[in-house]
Amino acid sequence: MLNVVFYFQVHQPYRLRHINLLDIGHSNELFDTKLNSFVMKKVAEKCYLPTNKLLLELIRKHEGRFKIAYSITGTAIEQFKLYSPEVLDSFKELAATGCVEFIGETYYHSLAFLYDTNEFLDQVAMHRKLMVDEFGYHTETFRNTELIYQDRLSDIVFEIEGFKTIITEGVDRILNWRSPLYAYKNYSKDINLLLKYYKLSDDIAFRFSNRDWPEFPLTVDKFVNWVDHLTLDEKKGRNQFLNLFMDYETFGEHQWAETGIFDFMYHFPEEVLKRPHLGFATPKETTHLANYQQESLSFPEAVSWADEQRDLSAWLENDMQKNAIETMYELLFRVKQKGDEKLLKIARMLTTSDHFYYMFTKYFQDGDVHKYFSPYDSPDQAYIYYINALADLEERLS
Amino acid sequence: MKILMYSWEFPPLISGGLAMACYGMVKALLSQGIKIDLVLPTKEMVYFPLREESDADTMPAVFLDPIVQSRFIRKKFSTLQEKLDFIGISSHPESYFQLAEINEFLTVKADYWKSDTVTLEEHELWEEMTTHLQGDEDLMKKVQEFTVRAERFAAELSYDLIHVHDWLTYPAGMLAKKLSQKPLIVHIHATEFDRAGGPGDERIHKIEHAGMMYADLVIAVSQYTAQMIMSRYRIDTGRIRIVHNAFSMPDDAVYSKQRLFKGPTILFLGRITIQKGPDYFLEVAERVLKVHPSARFIMAGTGDMARKLLRRSAFLRLKNRFLFSGFLDRKQVERVLRASDIYMLPSVSEPFGIAPLEAMAYGITAIISKQSGVAEVVNHAFKIDYWDVDLMADTINHLIEHPEQCKKMGTEGKHEVNRIQWDEAANKIRAHYSALLADFLRQTGGQN
Incomplete structure (x- = not known):
């Protein structure tokens, strides 16, 4: 049996205003309310609302056989409430079907794991509480920001009561000859690991509308045939998991409605469910579906799902990114010591990984993607505004 | 005639x-x-x-x-x-x-x-x-x-x-x-x-x-x-x-201090080009910040070296202590001057240099390079070789540690430049x- 495991990442950062030097010290609003509201409303209309509606319809239609998982960041949920409350309502409707798993992560979609373990734990706890408060859901699966993972993460997450699975990228240099279609264990065999099948995930997320791609156009038939072929290698009856992980904004935002992405998604489940050896599962279900001794995998170095390198370079490659993030965590620590809740909230909004992504300078291969997502003219500008924001926050503190 | x-x-x-x-x-x-x-x-x-x-x-x-x-x-x-x-x-x-x-x-x-x-x-x-x-x-x-x-x-x-x-x-x-x-x-x-x-x-x-x-x-x-x-x-x-x-100041100039930062503020104001020695300013900042981490350095202006210096300030991990203003118009220049305590222009070669006089008119203590013509017309400013980053850093450290001396020098400088007239x-x-x-x-x- 091969189970298709869909997991969608739902995230919106608080984008910073263009904060100039002379804006510092006036306690001005640091975040670009107008832009954030605009983006949220636009993405709600193009992606969240139509996609939620579609998936709700599919769940109802297939009566429990079609399942999905979401990871929704705290900053996204806050902005739903501020700018587009109907989106949150539609997620609650999905939660009520019982066919949706919610995944735990850091509330602020931060890189705290790499810099500040206490902050990481705080943000994970905040997010967990948010999932209970909003959806009545107790998270059992964890994903770190941008699927960043290394052995140490599993140690920390294992210590948190209730997490049994972590999902991350199926990186070739870790897997080598192994297949990402099986559930693994972390290096200490304590926790279940699911690995993104990046080829087929990216066929949908990145290549779907690419006319230069030899497989264009991607039809449901073609895709399900590829999926079907994956089962041929398994001859011992072991359950396989095809982990299709992607940004939720793929639907309608990165791939516009005109590309046919919604049609594709509409017909995909029925085509899968037509075949008796194919089905759907959510990440947490894989722990008891894994009917074999799970091999352990060690990740000595951090991996992620970003860019070709699948490492940390998208956020932590150049000196601007490093100086910015180091300064921020130092400041965050001081804000915590002062115990000013209002400033702590702002500081945490600055922990969101997107801020560092905007400062990425390798504009040659993957830069296009970065540029597409950046609200600033250049990485240098993004850096200047961010550093100014940190200076402003510090002046408010002292 | x-x-x-x-x-x-x-x-x-x-x-x-x-x-x-x-x-x-x-x-x-x-x-x-x-x-x-x-x-x-x-x-x-x-x-x-x-x-x-x-x-x-x-x-x-x-x-x-x-x-x-x-x-x-x-x-x-x-x-x-x-x-x-x-x-x-x-x-x-x-x-x-x-x-x-x-x-x-x-x-x-x-x-x-x-x-x-x-x-x-x-x-x-x-x-x-x-x-x-x-x-x-x-x-x-x-x-x-x-x-x-x-x-x-x-x-x-x-x-x-x-x-x-x-x-x-x-x-x-x-x-x-x-x-x-x-x-x-x-x-x-x-x-x-x-x-x-x-x-x-x-x-x-x-x-x-x-x-x-x-x-x-x-x-x-x-x-x-x-x-x-x-x-x-x-x-x-x-x-x-x-x-x-x-030089002459516009009639509507406002000179009173209006701080952006609580800590000592050191300003570079000029084109960010090799002539003005902005790279020396950065080296000085690195040295001073080791002794006085609460100081802030502002690099105001634009120029072909801005990007390089931005990257280098990040490389040196100067945190949020070395800031870039980008282009400033007349009124914004005034605001940044009113927010500063020390002005520094480490020009490699400066035929004259009006900017330091302008800074002095705001009562800011000026540090100018010996390789500048303006050094010939003012006495109440520190004149240091542009390459002597250690001495410039020591001078700034001293001024930070003795704010009353910094203020006195600034006031005397202000009186001095007010006498320099185009007439x-x-x-x-x-x-x-x-x-x-x-x-x-x-x-x-x-x-x-």
């Missing part, structure tokens, strides 16, 4: 200190009764007949073409900016005028220099200028165009002397002198050695040299610059005069005009 003046910059056509220096100088000269026909790199063929002090602000314009001129006079402009737009002055120096055909430049102009009256020396200087005023760069083309157009002004206007500012206008000045036989004054605000922070462009040296050699008088903005033109350009000392620049500089220039004109009339026997 009437002067034909060519300049590349003049407010509102500003790209740097040259515009402000010309403005202050022209205004003071006008107040002393000198008449000036000013020619700028405008899109239209206009000149500015400046007769009264207020003309430096209102900029009355005359078109050489009488038909256009009559149209211009009939036209009603509601603002000065509207009028300047019509003439074709923009505040962006890169868009002065459309590039016209300049192929004829060498052939047509060369005729003037082939007549019997041309001496061998004169011919060589002309060759030096024309053979080096070549290149495909935007700037070279603009200077060529400016020179071609300068001819009509030189031929159609009447004047006693020609006064030109910096190499961009030297070819125009040379042409004007050749046409009119009037004495030529070249004013050195900066040489290519200063701007480049090194040898720079050979062609520009040659044009500078030709201009200075052909001139009857060379005015340098400082002793520092005079030394430079004697040693690097081999100009006869007898023809060099030193007139220090001055004094204009007096000297007027005296040089008179002497030069008297000489000239004596030589020509009043024939001209």
Whole structure:
């Protein structure tokens, strides 16, 4: 049996205003309310609302056989409430079907794991509480920001009561000859690991509308045939998991409605469910579906799902990114010591990984993607505004 | 006395200190009764007949073409900016005028220099200028165009002397002198050695040299610059005069402190180019921040080194303690000055440098490089070799640790710079005009 495991990442950062030097010290609003509201409303209309509606319809239609998982960041949920409350309502409707798993992560979609373990734990706890408060859901699966993972993460997450699975990228240099279609264990065999099948995930997320791609156009038939072929290698009856992980904004935002992405998604489940050896599962279900001794995998170095390198370079490659993030965590620590809740909230909004992504300078291969997502003219500008924001926050503190 | 003046910059056509220096100088000269026909790199063929002090602000314009001129006079402009737009002055120096055909430049102009009256020396200087005023760069083309157009002004206007500012206008000045036989004054605000922070462009040296050699008088903005033109350009000392620049503050300036940061604030304000030594400022910041981590350094301005320094400040992990302002307009400059305690300009080579005087007018303690002309006119400022980053860092540390001394130095500096006035500089220039004109009339026997 091969189970298709869909997991969608739902995230919106608080984008910073263009904060100039002379804006510092006036306690001005640091975040670009107008832009954030605009983006949220636009993405709600193009992606969240139509996609939620579609998936709700599919769940109802297939009566429990079609399942999905979401990871929704705290900053996204806050902005739903501020700018587009109907989106949150539609997620609650999905939660009520019982066919949706919610995944735990850091509330602020931060890189705290790499810099500040206490902050990481705080943000994970905040997010967990948010999932209970909003959806009545107790998270059992964890994903770190941008699927960043290394052995140490599993140690920390294992210590948190209730997490049994972590999902991350199926990186070739870790897997080598192994297949990402099986559930693994972390290096200490304590926790279940699911690995993104990046080829087929990216066929949908990145290549779907690419006319230069030899497989264009991607039809449901073609895709399900590829999926079907994956089962041929398994001859011992072991359950396989095809982990299709992607940004939720793929639907309608990165791939516009005109590309046919919604049609594709509409017909995909029925085509899968037509075949008796194919089905759907959510990440947490894989722990008891894994009917074999799970091999352990060690990740000595951090991996992620970003860019070709699948490492940390998208956020932590150049000196601007490093100086910015180091300064921020130092400041965050001081804000915590002062115990000013209002400033702590702002500081945490600055922990969101997107801020560092905007400062990425390798504009040659993957830069296009970065540029597409950046609200600033250049990485240098993004850096200047961010550093100014940190200076402003510090002046408010002292 | 009437002067034909060519300049590349003049407010509102500003790209740097040259515009402000010309403005202050022209205004003071006008107040002393000198008449000036000013020619700028405008899109239209206009000149500015400046007769009264207020003309430096209102900029009355005359078109050489009488038909256009009559149209211009009939036209009603509601603002000065509207009028300047019509003439074709923009505040962006890169868009002065459309590039016209300049192929004829060498052939047509060369005729003037082939007549019997041309001496061998004169011919060589002309060759030096024309053979080096070549290149495909935007700037070279603009200077060529400016020179071609300068001819009509030189031929159609009447004047006693020609006064030109910096190499961009030297070819125009040379042409004007050749046409009119009037004495030529070249004013050195900066040489290519200063701007480049090194040898720079050979062609520009040659044009500078030709201009200075052909001139009857060379005015340098400082002793520092005079030394430079004697040693690097081999100009006869007898023809060099030193007139220090001055500066004047706008009437609506506000001087009171208004902090951005609670900690000590150290400011670099100028173009972020190699000439101004911004990289030394960064090295000093790194040293000071090790001792005083609560200090903040502001790098204000724009320039071709900004990106490099931004990256380096991140590499040095200067946290949120080394900040960049980007481009600042007049009012924003004032706000950043009001927020600062210490001003630092570690210029590698600075013929004069008005910016430190401006900072001092705000009561800010200034640290300036010994390699700057402004060091000759102020006492209440720290003068340190631009490369001596340790001493500069020690000085800043000392000032941070002794804020009362910093304040005292700032106050004394403020009093000192308030006494530096353009009137004094204009007096000297007027005296040089008179002497030069008297000489000239004596030589020509009043024939001209």
